[in-house]
Amino acid sequence: MDIYSPLVDIVGEDFTSNHEEELYIYSRDSGAQQPRKADYVVAPKTVEEVQQIVKLANKEKIPITPMGGGLTLSGLAVPIKGGIVLDMKRMDRIIEVNEKSRYVILEAGVTQGALQSHLEKNYPHLEHSMPDAPPMATIVGNVVIQGHGHLSVAQGINSQMVNGMEVVLPTGEVCKLGSCSISPYWFTRDPLPDLMGLFLGWLGTTGIITKVSLQLFPKPKFRDLLTFTSADLDLLPDFIFDITQLNLMDNLFIISQEWPPWAQGILYVPIISAQDEEEFKLKIELHKKLLRKYEGKITLVEGRHAERMREARLPVPPVTLGVMAADAKQGGGFEYTGGILPIEKVPEASSKAVEIAHKYGQPYLLGYQLLTGGHSMMCGLAYCLNRADGEDIEKVRKALDESNKLILDIGGVLWKAEALAQRLMVQRMDPNTVKLMKRVRKALDPNAIMNPGNWSD
Amino acid sequence: MALKDYKDIIHRCFRCGYCKFTSDYSYLGFNCPVYSKYRLESYSPGGMMWLIYASLVKGELKPSKHLSQILYSCTMCRNCSQECKFKFNEDIVNILKAAREEMVDKQLVPQIVGQFLTNVYDYGNPYRELKQNRDNWAENTEIKHYEKGDEFLYYVGCVGSYDTVSQKAARALGSVLLKSGLPFGFLGSREVCDGNEVDMLGEKGLFEFLKEENTQIFKELGVKKIVTLSPHSYNALKNNYSNEFEVFHYTQLLRDLVKSGKLDVSRGFKAKVTYHDPCFLGRYNNEYDAPREILTAIPGVELVEMERTKENSFCCGGGGGNFYTDILGSGKDSPSRIRVREAHDTGANILAVACPVCMMMLEDALKAEGLEDELAIKDISEVMNAALL
Structure with missing residues (x-):
């Protein structure tokens, strides 16, 4: 059944489309995945509109794919089985900042950029953990995919920073989770059954998050970075262990790439901050002092290269280097395997990733992000692609497939995995876990309308 | 440049979205006026780049009236070019203009855009107003027509000449210039549309025609310096006309006159x-x-x-x-x-x-x-x- 008119009745003509032009745009992203056609694009403004759309979709058994910034690069907001793409970005209210309990309540379409700007203007002493993604990425999109941010070493990944949420269930009911389910305050998710786990990491297959409460953190008065370089990849696990034993960093970037040439080698870039100058200087010195143990093997970068790194990596979100790297092929496309690994497996993954990149004629481009105090590492095995060159896109798809298998073979898991990579994970998953996931989804979404095709249903 | 001259650039847009924001990602809202209004990705600068590539370069989409509606919704404000982080940022607005030229060639411009262009061609202004009415804004004032030897040509433009709200500004500026004592005059019925919007709408031929017509009048009258009421005119005359005229926006001239004490x-x-x-x-x-x-x-x-x-x-x-x-x-x-x-x-x-x-x-x-x-x-x-x- 054609549901264009009922959708127009719900959100209005300006925010509903089945024109080829909108369907084209919402049927693809900047990654290497095959385009997959949407049938309708809808941009709701209120939770009531979301409810009505979900009820309509249930009645007509039409899939819904929620979309935030649409920047996963792995096609997670591109519908696998057609239907409605629900562009959430009109739901863009920052509802409340609770300064003393340090959280913000916001709607699902609020972008990272808007929240950062709002805090800078009104609460300059507070900040949220901002991902490396462009500022168009949404807060909710980031937590749904269990993304990380610039405070992820010190404070954990961003989905762990969710205090509460409002969700439209696949059957249309609105549900509040966390302390807000029993209190006017959205200040904690504990000590309660953690129902938020039913929606984080499920890639929109279990419901539509319409509001979240996100933790805020003190914004430091002093913030800088150090750049260390090394040619010896095998030192990485020990060095990471030692530097995290200091327990003084906000964040740690590790970069290994062939292009641009000045950035070659392994670069360790700890971000260090403090409220007090004396404390700040001491933290910097303690990190430098650590190099004595690695004398001649890991060294401090100073001068022009250090300044370039400062320009590229100190801004939140970082801009320059990422942009330069993504545009290396001048092709408007970029995707990466986001391998989450035990720290000790990183050297093995990296050596093999270089081989895969070279096999497919790509310069290697590896970006690592230490997570949650040093318990794991996200290894981004990145590939630029030329959208104008079909053969190049196909090559990148193959390289991604090999990279995904590499990560899984050495014991890692895949972050914001594309549908094919999700299938690889499900194939290796404990069969009872797979059954449990299916039972959970069936219970929540009896008509299987929510982003179907994901998590290998 | 024509769209084909950008064929190696158009597909380089990642749709990363920096172009939608201010430089500080203002929480007040998106700074792309089109995206701010429509809120569908197709109406963002990146969406437009992707649609131009799909429809006018790669042939994946048939150029349509809806595409035309999307492309002509853009106000060409240049926020996207300014905020895009990539090296091709300067080309974004130029690509859009080149795509509009293709839409003109394919006769796919929205009807109202066609009407604008036809009116400018037929009447020298978008309002279908008679040329002689271009003097009306200055009635009952002492503002006179430009005469050879005047230091400045006061170029009023279509909106200031005909729009009743904006005529107030045209008269006020004329009055200020009179008080400054500078020798100046306006063209009135001899003034023709500067073509800035025509250029932005992709009617390159008509823009060249207007440019030629205006330039010829300026030369005939021996114009050396031009002060414009409208920044649109200023942009066209300063950047897209022959550089033999010295062009000022009026705020630049008035600022100097205040500084030099000629305006108290x-x-x-x-x-x-x-x-x-x-x-x-x-x-x-x-x-x-x-x-x-x-x-x-x-x-x-x-x-x-x-x-x-x-x-x-x-x-x-x-x-x-x-x-x-x-x-x-x-x-x-x-x-x-x-x-x-x-x-x-x-x-x-x-x-x-x-x-x-x-x-x-x-x-x-x-x-x-x-x-x-x-x-x-x-x-x-x-x-x-x-x-x-």
């Missing part, structure tokens, strides 16, 4: 004023200071800035011919109404403009918002005229 503003003007930067003065020509220097030179003026100001200014929605075509449309999310609300939030009682297009757009928005009792739209020339001894 000591009578003052008591008001709390916020200033809206026109895109074709600011982002296109990097002139942010002259209007502010004038306002701050006037005793009694308290200048307060809006959240989005200077290079982050939010377009009024009238550029790229939208002041006439109205493809962006009205409603509370229209750029002009958003901008008026932003101005009102400063607590100012005057929203100063330096562009007749902004003036008419914001005046309409002010009425729609019901804020006429709290805020007045005034051109800087009107503020200055009131402050002159």
Whole structure:
């Protein structure tokens, strides 16, 4: 059944489309995945509109794919089985900042950029953990995919920073989770059954998050970075262990790439901050002092290269280097395997990733992000692609497939995995876990309308 | 340049979205006026780049009227070119213009755009107004026609000449120039559309024709220096016409006249004023200071800035011919109404403009918002005229 008119009745003509032009745009992203056609694009403004759309979709058994910034690069907001793409970005209210309990309540379409700007203007002493993604990425999109941010070493990944949420269930009911389910305050998710786990990491297959409460953190008065370089990849696990034993960093970037040439080698870039100058200087010195143990093997970068790194990596979100790297092929496309690994497996993954990149004629481009105090590492095995060159896109798809298998073979898991990579994970998953996931989804979404095709249903 | 000249660039857009924001990602809203209004990705600069590539380069989509509607909704405010982080950022607006040229060639422009272009071709203005009526704004004033030997040609432009709201600005500037003692005059019925919007709408042939016609008149009259009322005219004449004329936006000239003492503003003007930067003065020509220097030179003026100001200014929605075509449309999310609300939030009682297009757009928005009792739209020339001894 054609549901264009009922959708127009719900959100209005300006925010509903089945024109080829909108369907084209919402049927693809900047990654290497095959385009997959949407049938309708809808941009709701209120939770009531979301409810009505979900009820309509249930009645007509039409899939819904929620979309935030649409920047996963792995096609997670591109519908696998057609239907409605629900562009959430009109739901863009920052509802409340609770300064003393340090959280913000916001709607699902609020972008990272808007929240950062709002805090800078009104609460300059507070900040949220901002991902490396462009500022168009949404807060909710980031937590749904269990993304990380610039405070992820010190404070954990961003989905762990969710205090509460409002969700439209696949059957249309609105549900509040966390302390807000029993209190006017959205200040904690504990000590309660953690129902938020039913929606984080499920890639929109279990419901539509319409509001979240996100933790805020003190914004430091002093913030800088150090750049260390090394040619010896095998030192990485020990060095990471030692530097995290200091327990003084906000964040740690590790970069290994062939292009641009000045950035070659392994670069360790700890971000260090403090409220007090004396404390700040001491933290910097303690990190430098650590190099004595690695004398001649890991060294401090100073001068022009250090300044370039400062320009590229100190801004939140970082801009320059990422942009330069993504545009290396001048092709408007970029995707990466986001391998989450035990720290000790990183050297093995990296050596093999270089081989895969070279096999497919790509310069290697590896970006690592230490997570949650040093318990794991996200290894981004990145590939630029030329959208104008079909053969190049196909090559990148193959390289991604090999990279995904590499990560899984050495014991890692895949972050914001594309549908094919999700299938690889499900194939290796404990069969009872797979059954449990299916039972959970069936219970929540009896008509299987929510982003179907994901998590290998 | 034609679209084919950008074929190696168009597909390089990642749709990363920096182009939608101000440089500080203002929480007030997206700074792309089109995306701000429509909120579908197809109406973002990146969406447009992808659609141009799919339909006019790769042939994956058939060029359609809906595509045309999307491409012509853009006000060409240049926020995208300014905020894009990639090396091809300067080309974004040029690519859009080149795509519009293709739409003109394919006769797929929206009907209202076709009407705009036809009117300019037939009448020398988009309003289908008779040429002789181009003098009307100056009736009952002492502002005279340009004569050989005058130092400045006062180029008024279509909007200032014909739009009843903007005519106030045209008269005020004329009055200020008279008080300065500078020898100047306007063209009146001999003035032809400067073609800035025609160029932005992709009618390259018509733009060249207008340029030639204006240039010929300027040369015949021995014009050396031109002062424009409109930043749109300023942009066209300064950047796209022959460089044999020295072109000023009026705020630049008035700023210099105040500094040199030829204009005495000591009578003052008591008001709390916020200033809206026109895109074709600011982002296109990097002139942010002259209007502010004038306002701050006037005793009694308290200048307060809006959240989005200077290079982050939010377009009024009238550029790229939208002041006439109205493809962006009205409603509370229209750029002009958003901008008026932003101005009102400063607590100012005057929203100063330096562009007749902004003036008419914001005046309409002010009425729609019901804020006429709290805020007045005034051109800087009107503020200055009131402050002159």
